[in-house]
Amino acid sequence: MKSSVSLDDGVMTVRLSGEIDHHTARLIREETDTLIQQKRPRELRLDFSSVSFMDSSGIGLIMGRYRLMGLYGGYLHVVNVPDALEKLMVLSGLGALDVIERRGEVCESA
Amino acid sequence: MKVLNEMDLTFESRSSNESFARSAVSAFIAQLDPTIGELNEIRTAVSEAVTNCIVHAYKNEIGRIAINVKLLPNSSVVIRIRDSGCGIENIKQAMEPLYTTAAGEERAGLGFAVMQSFSDSVNVRSKPQKGTTVTLKKTLSRRISNG
Numbered sequence: 001m002k003s004s005v006s007l008d009d010g011v012m013t014v015r016l017s018g019e020i021d022h023h024t025a026r027l028i029r030e031e032t033d034t035l036i037q038q039k040r041p042r043e044l045r046l047d048f049s050s051v052s053f054m055d056s057s058g059i060g061l062i063m064g065r066y067r068l069m070g071l072y073g074g075y076l077h078v079v080n081v082p083d084a085l086e087k088l089m090v091l092s093g094l095g096a097l098d099v100i101e102r103r104g105e106v107c108e109s110a
Numbered sequence: 111m112k113v114l115n116e117m118d119l120t121f122e123s124r125s126s127n128e129s130f131a132r133s134a135v136s137a138f139i140a141q142l143d144p145t146i147g148e149l150n151e152i153r154t155a156v157s158e159a160v161t162n163c164i165v166h167a168y169k170n171e172i173g174r175i176a177i178n179v180k181l182l183p184n185s186s187v188v189i190r191i192r193d194s195g196c197g198i199e200n201i202k203q204a205m206e207p208l209y210t211t212a213a214g215e216e217r218a219g220l221g222f223a224v225m226q227s228f229s230d231s232v233n234v235r236s237k238p239q240k241g242t243t244v245t246l247k248k249t250l251s252r253r254i255s256n257g
Binding site: 055 | 126128129132146150153158164217
Protein backbone atom coordinates (compact mmCIF):
# COMPACT_ATOMS: atom_id res chain seq x y z
CA MET A 1 0.00 0.00 0.00
CA LYS A 2 1.46 3.30 -1.15
CA SER A 3 -0.30 6.59 -1.32
CA SER A 4 0.60 9.92 -2.87
CA VAL A 5 -0.71 13.26 -1.72
CA SER A 6 -1.21 16.57 -3.48
CA LEU A 7 -2.58 19.83 -2.14
CA ASP A 8 -4.04 22.46 -4.41
CA ASP A 9 -5.93 25.52 -3.21
CA GLY A 10 -7.33 23.85 -0.10
CA VAL A 11 -8.14 20.61 -1.90
CA MET A 12 -6.09 17.67 -0.68
CA THR A 13 -6.05 14.62 -2.90
CA VAL A 14 -4.83 11.35 -1.43
CA ARG A 15 -4.30 8.76 -4.11
CA LEU A 16 -4.44 5.32 -2.52
CA SER A 17 -3.00 2.29 -4.21
CA GLY A 18 -2.78 -1.43 -3.53
CA GLU A 19 -4.91 -3.32 -1.02
CA ILE A 20 -6.92 -1.81 1.83
CA ASP A 21 -7.53 -4.13 4.75
CA HIS A 22 -7.41 -3.83 8.54
CA HIS A 23 -3.59 -3.95 8.42
CA THR A 24 -2.98 -1.29 5.78
CA ALA A 25 -5.95 0.91 6.80
CA ARG A 26 -4.22 1.76 10.07
CA LEU A 27 -1.17 3.13 8.27
CA ILE A 28 -3.26 5.09 5.76
CA ARG A 29 -5.36 6.52 8.58
CA GLU A 30 -2.33 7.71 10.55
CA GLU A 31 -0.71 9.27 7.48
CA THR A 32 -3.87 10.95 6.24
CA ASP A 33 -4.94 12.30 9.64
CA THR A 34 -1.52 13.83 10.28
CA LEU A 35 -1.78 15.66 6.96
CA ILE A 36 -5.36 16.79 7.59
CA GLN A 37 -4.38 18.21 10.95
CA GLN A 38 -1.33 19.97 9.52
CA LYS A 39 -2.85 21.35 6.32
CA ARG A 40 -6.52 21.70 7.30
CA PRO A 41 -7.82 21.31 3.73
CA ARG A 42 -11.42 22.32 3.06
CA GLU A 43 -11.85 19.32 0.83
CA LEU A 44 -10.31 15.86 1.04
CA ARG A 45 -10.44 13.71 -2.07
CA LEU A 46 -9.71 10.03 -1.59
CA ASP A 47 -8.82 8.65 -5.00
CA PHE A 48 -9.47 4.89 -5.25
CA SER A 49 -8.44 4.44 -8.90
CA SER A 50 -5.37 2.32 -8.01
CA VAL A 51 -6.94 0.32 -5.18
CA SER A 52 -6.95 -3.35 -6.20
CA PHE A 53 -8.68 -4.78 -3.13
CA MET A 54 -10.71 -3.48 -0.22
CA ASP A 55 -12.72 -5.04 2.61
CA SER A 56 -14.91 -3.29 5.19
CA SER A 57 -11.80 -1.74 6.76
CA GLY A 58 -11.88 0.63 3.79
CA ILE A 59 -15.44 1.59 4.72
CA GLY A 60 -14.29 2.35 8.27
CA LEU A 61 -11.46 4.42 6.80
CA ILE A 62 -13.86 6.48 4.67
CA MET A 63 -16.38 7.00 7.49
CA GLY A 64 -13.65 8.06 9.90
CA ARG A 65 -12.24 10.63 7.47
CA TYR A 66 -15.80 11.84 6.77
CA ARG A 67 -16.21 12.56 10.48
CA LEU A 68 -12.81 14.20 10.82
CA MET A 69 -13.35 16.47 7.81
CA GLY A 70 -16.80 17.36 9.16
CA LEU A 71 -15.24 18.25 12.50
CA TYR A 72 -12.99 20.78 10.75
CA GLY A 73 -15.85 22.12 8.65
CA GLY A 74 -14.54 20.47 5.49
CA TYR A 75 -15.80 17.93 2.98
CA LEU A 76 -14.85 14.47 1.88
CA HIS A 77 -15.18 13.06 -1.59
CA VAL A 78 -14.42 9.52 -2.65
CA VAL A 79 -13.46 9.45 -6.30
CA ASN A 80 -12.61 6.98 -9.09
CA VAL A 81 -14.07 3.90 -7.40
CA PRO A 82 -13.23 0.82 -9.50
CA ASP A 83 -16.15 -1.41 -10.51
CA ALA A 84 -14.85 -4.24 -8.32
CA LEU A 85 -15.31 -2.11 -5.18
CA GLU A 86 -18.69 -0.70 -6.12
CA LYS A 87 -20.75 -3.52 -4.55
CA LEU A 88 -19.03 -3.11 -1.18
CA MET A 89 -19.46 0.68 -1.23
CA VAL A 90 -23.18 0.33 -1.98
CA LEU A 91 -23.67 -2.41 0.62
CA SER A 92 -22.05 -0.25 3.31
CA GLY A 93 -24.67 2.46 3.01
CA LEU A 94 -22.01 5.05 2.11
CA GLY A 95 -24.38 6.27 -0.57
CA ALA A 96 -26.46 7.97 2.12
CA LEU A 97 -23.50 10.20 3.07
CA ASP A 98 -23.30 11.48 -0.50
CA VAL A 99 -19.52 11.33 -0.60
CA ILE A 100 -19.01 9.09 -3.63
CA GLU A 101 -18.36 11.03 -6.77
CA ARG A 102 -19.43 9.24 -9.93
CA ARG A 103 -17.01 9.23 -12.80
CA GLY A 104 -17.33 12.24 -15.03
CA GLU A 105 -19.37 14.11 -12.46
CA VAL A 106 -18.29 16.66 -9.88
CA CYS A 107 -20.03 16.83 -6.53
CA GLU A 108 -21.19 20.19 -5.23
CA SER A 109 -19.18 20.69 -2.09
CA ALA A 110 -20.43 24.04 -0.84
CA MET B 111 -20.64 -34.98 -0.27
CA LYS B 112 -17.54 -36.06 -2.14
CA VAL B 113 -14.58 -33.76 -1.64
CA LEU B 114 -12.61 -33.17 -4.83
CA ASN B 115 -9.74 -31.31 -3.19
CA GLU B 116 -8.92 -29.90 0.21
CA MET B 117 -6.34 -27.73 1.91
CA ASP B 118 -5.49 -26.63 5.45
CA LEU B 119 -3.66 -23.54 6.49
CA THR B 120 -2.62 -22.38 9.95
CA PHE B 121 -1.04 -19.04 10.76
CA GLU B 122 -0.59 -16.52 13.56
CA SER B 123 -3.20 -13.84 14.19
CA ARG B 124 -1.02 -10.97 13.00
CA SER B 125 -2.65 -8.32 10.83
CA SER B 126 0.21 -8.67 8.33
CA ASN B 127 -1.19 -12.16 7.58
CA GLU B 128 -4.60 -10.87 6.40
CA SER B 129 -3.32 -10.43 2.86
CA PHE B 130 -1.56 -13.82 2.92
CA ALA B 131 -4.71 -15.63 4.10
CA ARG B 132 -7.08 -14.27 1.45
CA SER B 133 -4.45 -14.67 -1.29
CA ALA B 134 -3.75 -18.29 -0.33
CA VAL B 135 -7.46 -19.19 -0.32
CA SER B 136 -8.01 -17.43 -3.61
CA ALA B 137 -4.97 -19.16 -5.18
CA PHE B 138 -6.34 -22.56 -4.13
CA ILE B 139 -9.82 -21.82 -5.48
CA ALA B 140 -8.42 -20.53 -8.77
CA GLN B 141 -8.31 -24.13 -10.06
CA LEU B 142 -12.12 -24.02 -10.29
CA ASP B 143 -11.77 -21.24 -12.86
CA PRO B 144 -13.92 -18.69 -11.02
CA THR B 145 -14.76 -15.31 -12.52
CA ILE B 146 -12.71 -12.35 -11.32
CA GLY B 147 -15.81 -11.09 -9.53
CA GLU B 148 -16.32 -14.36 -7.67
CA LEU B 149 -12.67 -14.52 -6.68
CA ASN B 150 -12.84 -10.95 -5.41
CA GLU B 151 -15.95 -11.75 -3.34
CA ILE B 152 -14.25 -14.78 -1.79
CA ARG B 153 -11.12 -12.76 -1.01
CA THR B 154 -13.25 -10.08 0.64
CA ALA B 155 -15.31 -12.55 2.71
CA VAL B 156 -12.16 -14.37 3.90
CA SER B 157 -10.52 -11.06 4.75
CA GLU B 158 -13.51 -10.12 6.93
CA ALA B 159 -13.49 -13.45 8.76
CA VAL B 160 -9.73 -13.40 9.38
CA THR B 161 -9.87 -9.77 10.53
CA ASN B 162 -12.57 -10.73 13.05
CA CYS B 163 -10.22 -13.37 14.48
CA ILE B 164 -7.40 -10.83 14.81
CA VAL B 165 -9.45 -7.89 16.11
CA HIS B 166 -11.93 -9.75 18.33
CA ALA B 167 -11.05 -13.39 19.02
CA TYR B 168 -7.43 -12.65 19.88
CA LYS B 169 -7.90 -9.08 20.97
CA ASN B 170 -4.89 -8.79 23.27
CA GLU B 171 -2.89 -11.83 22.24
CA ILE B 172 -1.47 -13.67 19.29
CA GLY B 173 -3.18 -16.98 18.61
CA ARG B 174 -3.59 -19.43 15.77
CA ILE B 175 -6.07 -19.12 12.94
CA ALA B 176 -6.89 -22.25 10.94
CA ILE B 177 -8.45 -22.19 7.51
CA ASN B 178 -9.81 -25.27 5.77
CA VAL B 179 -11.02 -25.11 2.18
CA LYS B 180 -12.93 -27.89 0.45
CA LEU B 181 -13.73 -28.00 -3.24
CA LEU B 182 -16.90 -29.98 -3.90
CA PRO B 183 -18.54 -31.12 -7.14
CA ASN B 184 -20.56 -28.53 -9.07
CA SER B 185 -17.92 -25.87 -8.33
CA SER B 186 -18.98 -25.51 -4.72
CA VAL B 187 -16.52 -24.14 -2.21
CA VAL B 188 -16.65 -24.51 1.57
CA ILE B 189 -14.28 -22.29 3.57
CA ARG B 190 -13.97 -22.78 7.31
CA ILE B 191 -12.14 -20.18 9.40
CA ARG B 192 -11.49 -21.26 12.96
CA ASP B 193 -9.91 -19.62 15.99
CA SER B 194 -9.44 -20.64 19.61
CA GLY B 195 -10.00 -17.15 20.94
CA CYS B 196 -12.48 -15.50 23.27
CA GLY B 197 -15.62 -16.62 21.45
CA ILE B 198 -18.81 -14.67 20.83
CA GLU B 199 -21.38 -14.29 23.63
CA ASN B 200 -24.27 -13.29 21.39
CA ILE B 201 -23.87 -14.42 17.78
CA LYS B 202 -27.13 -12.86 16.61
CA GLN B 203 -26.07 -9.45 17.91
CA ALA B 204 -22.53 -9.82 16.53
CA MET B 205 -23.97 -10.44 13.07
CA GLU B 206 -26.16 -7.32 13.07
CA PRO B 207 -24.92 -4.76 10.53
CA LEU B 208 -23.08 -1.83 12.15
CA TYR B 209 -22.73 -3.65 15.48
CA THR B 210 -19.13 -3.54 16.65
CA THR B 211 -17.33 -3.84 19.95
CA ALA B 212 -14.21 -2.23 18.50
CA ALA B 213 -15.41 1.30 17.76
CA GLY B 214 -12.06 2.72 18.86
CA GLU B 215 -10.38 0.79 16.06
CA GLU B 216 -12.67 2.43 13.51
CA ARG B 217 -14.35 -0.81 12.57
CA ALA B 218 -17.45 -0.28 10.45
CA GLY B 219 -19.33 -3.22 11.98
CA LEU B 220 -19.91 -4.69 8.53
CA GLY B 221 -17.81 -7.84 8.65
CA PHE B 222 -20.63 -10.39 8.83
CA ALA B 223 -22.85 -8.34 6.50
CA VAL B 224 -20.11 -8.44 3.87
CA MET B 225 -19.55 -12.19 4.40
CA GLN B 226 -23.29 -12.78 3.97
CA SER B 227 -23.52 -10.62 0.91
CA PHE B 228 -20.47 -12.16 -0.77
CA SER B 229 -21.20 -15.84 0.03
CA ASP B 230 -24.22 -18.09 -0.47
CA SER B 231 -24.32 -18.92 3.23
CA VAL B 232 -22.51 -18.05 6.45
CA ASN B 233 -22.62 -20.28 9.50
CA VAL B 234 -21.17 -19.21 12.85
CA ARG B 235 -20.51 -21.49 15.79
CA SER B 236 -18.95 -20.12 18.92
CA LYS B 237 -18.30 -20.92 22.55
CA PRO B 238 -17.14 -18.21 24.94
CA GLN B 239 -13.49 -18.80 25.93
CA LYS B 240 -13.26 -21.70 23.45
CA GLY B 241 -13.33 -20.08 20.05
CA THR B 242 -15.33 -19.44 16.92
CA THR B 243 -15.77 -21.24 13.62
CA VAL B 244 -17.14 -19.39 10.61
CA THR B 245 -18.14 -21.48 7.59
CA LEU B 246 -18.65 -19.77 4.24
CA LYS B 247 -20.23 -21.59 1.31
CA LYS B 248 -20.31 -20.44 -2.26
CA THR B 249 -21.17 -22.12 -5.53
CA LEU B 250 -19.32 -20.70 -8.50
CA SER B 251 -21.02 -20.09 -11.79
CA ARG B 252 -18.52 -22.09 -13.83
CA ARG B 253 -17.93 -25.82 -13.73
CA ILE B 254 -14.59 -27.54 -13.52
CA SER B 255 -13.47 -28.36 -17.03
CA ASN B 256 -11.69 -31.61 -16.17
CA GLY B 257 -12.69 -32.39 -12.65
